[in-house]
Amino acid sequence: MEQLHLDLGEKAYDIIFEQDFARLPDCLVAIQAPQKLLLVTDSTVDGLYGRAVLKMLRQNGYDTAGFVFPAGEAQKQMQTVLDICEACIAHQMDRNSMIIALGGGVAGDMAGFAAAIYMRGIRYVQVPTTLLSQSDSSVGGKTAIDFADGKNILGAFHQPKLVYINVSTLKTLPNREFISGMGEVIKHGIIRDASFFAYLEQNHDAIAALEPKTLISMAKTNCGIKAEVVMQDEFENGLRSILNFGHTIGHAVESYKGYTLSHGECVGLGMLAASWIARGRGLLPNADFTRILAVLSMYGFPMKTALNDKNRVLDLMQKDKKKAEGKLKFILPASIGTVIQTRDVTTAEILGALEFISLGGTV
Numbered sequence: 515m516e517q518l519h520l521d522l523g524e525k526a527y528d529i530i531f532e533q534d535f536a537r538l539p540d541c542l543v544a545i546q547a548p549q550k551l552l553l554v555t556d557s558t559v560d561g562l563y564g565r566a567v568l569k570m571l572r573q574n575g576y577d578t579a580g581f582v583f584p585a586g587e588a589q590k591q592m593q594t595v596l597d598i599c600e601a602c603i604a605h606q607m608d609r610n611s612m613i614i615a616l617g618g619g620v621a622g623d624m625a626g627f628a629a630a631i632y633m634r635g636i637r638y639v640q641v642p643t644t645l646l647s648q649s650d651s652s653v654g655g656k657t658a659i660d661f662a663d664g665k666n667i668l669g670a671f672h673q674p675k676l677v678y679i680n681v682s683t684l685k686t687l688p689n690r691e692f693i694s695g696m697g698e699v700i701k702h703g704i705i706r707d708a709s710f711f712a713y714l715e716q717n718h719d720a721i722a723a724l725e726p727k728t729l730i731s732m733a734k735t736n737c738g739i740k741a742e743v744v745m746q747d748e749f750e751n752g753l754r755s756i757l758n759f760g761h762t763i764g765h766a767v768e769s770y771k772g773y774t775l776s777h778g779e780c781v782g783l784g785m786l787a788a789s790w791i792a793r794g795r796g797l798l799p800n801a802d803f804t805r806i807l808a809v810l811s812m813y814g815f816p817m818k819t820a821l822n823d824k825n826r827v828l829d830l831m832q833k834d835k836k837k838a839e840g841k842l843k844f845i846l847p848a849s850i851g852t853v854i855q856t857r858d859v860t861t862a863e864i865l866g867a868l869e870f871i872s873l874g875g876t877v
């Protein structure tokens with residue numbers, strides 16, 4: 515068994531890496547899980563894994579109820595969180611009960627938010643099943659829902675008690691979702707770890723073939739990078755912002771494209787754009803810029819998209835919640851493995867970067 519420990523004092527927890535769900539009951543015993551559990555999952559994951567996990571938990575003596583919501587980001591809203599809380603009440607859950615989030619980032623963000631507010635906060639466990647959730651959203655305790663046309667507007671920091679990653683679930687994941695998750699994995703290499711970036715360059719075939727040992731090795735290093743940042747800055751007062759590399763432009767592109775591109779694909783385009791700005795300033799060496807382009811292309815990311823109305827993308831960036839003191843914060847790579855945070859990126863630089871990732875079409 516591979517595992518990592520995220521040391522946040524009283525909120526510390528382990529991240530477990532496995533090839534199946536077999537050890538989940540033991541891991542629940544290790545965290546002294548209560549008898550009463552609510553398993554929250556979406557309609558796709560329910561058929562693939564949810565019913566089997568529910569059965570396993572019940573066979574192990576846990577009084578477990580299930581809550582299934584229709585798959586998709588559109589469900590990441592207050593009504594679904596209220597429905598989860600109603601399911602907790604119907605299952606007579608108290609402050610000692612626990613929620614288990616099984617699924618992608620949508621299930622994890624919502625179940626985590628429900629756990630943060632039900633009876634002023636109960637414990638929860640993350641069992642992520644997408645690459646994005648296994649590499650980013652299940653670790654670090656950010657929970658949220660979308661609200662008033664904005665992504666992740668309402669939420670809470672609420673750390674899970676355990677993250678249980680079964681990499682074999684990636685076998686059923688559509689390729690586009692896999693690419694989306696690779697965006698966050700590549701991001702972690704660029705911002706913090708040159709040797710991990712080189713590992714991604716060198717192990718593409720084994721990663722793409724979903725070779726379990728390689729996936730576990732990748733997941734462990736990847737989560738270790740994120741954990742190290744979260745341990746230093748749990749509430750994003752400084753360092754944690756570097757995890758937003760690629761997101762400043764990426765979020766605006768995601769919204770501009772009406773969510774027809776995945777989150778990770780847009781983060782990929784955002785990383786390209788930020789790297790272009792960094793190279794243009796003489797901050798990022800050209801050789802590193804070329805490697806960033808090459809690795810994104812290798813993993814199947816779109817390298818361009820039609821952005822006909824660039825001023826609208828600019829407007830959408832201004833609305834982004836990461837705007838502070840009237841100026842957008844950018845994370846720019848200074849090399850593969852290091853980034854800087856800055857608020858002095860000019861409109862001309864942003865427009866140039868948008869041109870760089872633009873097909874010049876009309877969509």
Ligand code: NAD
Nearest residue numbers: 558559585618619620621643644646647651656683686687
């Ligand atoms: P998602 O949860 O919607 O999952 C994507 C799709 O994959 C869904 O249709 C789901 O049903 C399906 N799916 C899940 N696991 C599967 C499997 N093993 N096999 C087949 N299909 C499967 O989306 P996501 O990409 O996992 O996460 C995106 C969300 O995560 C966004 O809401 C984003 O805001 C959030 N996020 C949160 C954080 C954080 O720190 N909390 C970080 C990054 C992203």
Ligand code: GLY
Nearest residue numbers: 650654656754757
């Ligand atoms: N996904 C960014 C963060 O967890 O801070």
